[in-house]
Amino acid sequence: MADTVKLYYVDPYMKKNEAVVIKTREYKRAGESGAETSQCEIITDKTCFYPEGGGQISDRGTINGLTVDSVYEQKDENGCAVIVHRLCGPCAVKPGDAVSCEIDFGARFQNMQDHTAQHILSEAFIRTADLHTISMHMGPEYMTIDLLVTEKHGKISEKNFKLDRSILDNAENLANSIVHQNLKVRSRLIDRIELTGISLRKTPELADEKVRLVSAEGFDNSLCCGTHLASTGEAGIIKIIGQQKANNAVRIRFVSGMRALNDYRRKNYVLAEAAEYLSVEGSELTRSIEKISAENKSLAKKKNELFDNFYAKTACELGEGKYLENGIYWLEPDDLEYGELARIGQIFSKAAGSFGFALIAGDASGFFRFIIGRTQNYPRDAKKAFAEIAASFGVKGGGSPLVAQGGTIERTRTAEFKKLVNDVFSIQAAAKVF
Ligand SMILES: [Zn+2]
Numbered sequence: 009m010a011d012t013v014k015l016y017y018v019d020p021y022m023k024k025n026e027a028v029v030i031k032t033r034e035y036k037r038a039g040e041s042g043a044e045t046s047q048c049e050i051i052t053d054k055t056c057f058y059p060e061g062g063g064q065i066s067d068r069g070t071i072n073g074l075t076v077d078s079v080y081e082q083k084d085e086n087g088c089a090v091i092v093h094r095l096c097g098p099c100a101v102k103p104g105d106a107v108s109c110e111i112d113f114g115a116r117f118q119n120m121q122d123h124t125a126q127h128i129l130s131e132a133f134i135r136t137a138d139l140h141t142i143s144m145h146m147g148p149e150y151m152t153i154d155l156l157v158t159e160k161h162g163k164i165s166e167k168n169f170k171l172d173r174s175i176l177d178n179a180e181n182l183a184n185s186i187v188h189q190n191l192k193v194r195s196r197l198i199d200r201i202e203l204t205g206i207s208l209r210k211t212p213e214l215a216d217e218k219v220r221l222v223s224a225e226g227f228d229n230s231l232c233c234g235t236h237l238a239s240t241g242e243a244g245i246i247k248i249i250g251q252q253k254a255n256n257a258v259r260i261r262f263v264s265g266m267r268a269l270n271d272y273r274r275k276n277y278v279l280a281e282a283a284e285y286l287s288v289e290g291s292e293l294t295r296s297i298e299k300i301s302a303e304n305k306s307l308a309k310k311k312n313e314l315f316d317n318f319y320a321k322t323a324c325e326l327g328e329g330k331y332l333e334n335g336i337y338w339l340e341p342d343d344l345e346y347g348e349l350a351r352i353g354q355i356f357s358k359a360a361g362s363f364g365f366a367l368i369a370g371d372a373s374g375f376f377r378f379i380i381g382r383t384q385n386y387p388r389d390a391k392k393a394f395a396e397i398a399a400s401f402g403v404k405g406g407g408s409p410l411v412a413q414g415g416t417i418e419r420t421r422t423a424e425f426k427k428l429v430n431d432v433f434s435i436q437a438a439a440k441v442f
Contacts, residue, residue, distance in 0.1 A: 013054035020235040024110040027052035048099035062233040069111035121265035131228035132182040154257040190241030327361025335435025377415030
């Protein structure tokens, strides 16, 4: 077998090609149910399908109308570099057959835009901030580059380290001006020796005699085996959309081309809807949200004060013997969170007088959690009572002799639960010995 002719290098804009099948083989893959599914792998004499590699994902598309699942390159038994197309389905062709290969060019073109944009942005970060790209990754929604941060850029050891916004803006501005200059991008296979005198963005580690040089005319030279645009103008917008610390580097997320336009469009809609909802101009959104957030904090504080006052007043009435059933006050609110009940439990347990309390918090899935507790003078032990309830209902939790809590119990067992609490925690039960 000979090397597969890589048509994606001859013309990265080629959408389809006719080819002859050289070899087919079956590939067995374990399905989700555990049963094996059979897939066909095809090697052709030439292909426009780019295989996975060099940080670029493989092309999608069809061969004779059958979906191509993945594409990869390997050395065959004779040491030839062959491209293998894995199809979704069993083999329907044999060696010698003519087949029609067609790639999903929309996805490929986005890859070409992203790859070229990455070259431009990586060089722009070097020129504007001396930040060097140490790795890159192409994702389904955006691309990332990792920039090595040195002392002059700040302390990367800080927990939430971020590059200054102006650093990102400057690199982004330069990258987009390179797009506007519409520089020619040339990709060519050359002898390694020809690299002498060419200033490369990154020193190559490869030992290959032949290397693939990708040059954005007068701006960037780098070695890369991906597919690229013919000119920088086709990259469209290059937009940074986020940054995060990644060990000793900062990972920059960015988008290009239609993906950048779609991102801009989506965010514009979100901003417009939020501004309309708050009845403010888009430029006023941040200030408006800050104002709402401050009001919210102030209201929460007032609400907590009122909440505490209300239940402190209830605690006084309970201390006077009001609302009690066999010494216990039952509270089963529909509109309070479990955390709020715990707050009530704290207030009640510190009250004067002698009473016990049982607080029940139901949830939408048909279960409830509970808190039982007492004042200092109530002659029952909440921890011991809880242990009896836990053993009977098989629930977890715990606490102190003053307040104990746990769950969860099915709501259909509420009556049974109340009866047991009454048996072990009511004033009448005080005479009983544990
Ligand atoms: Zn590249």
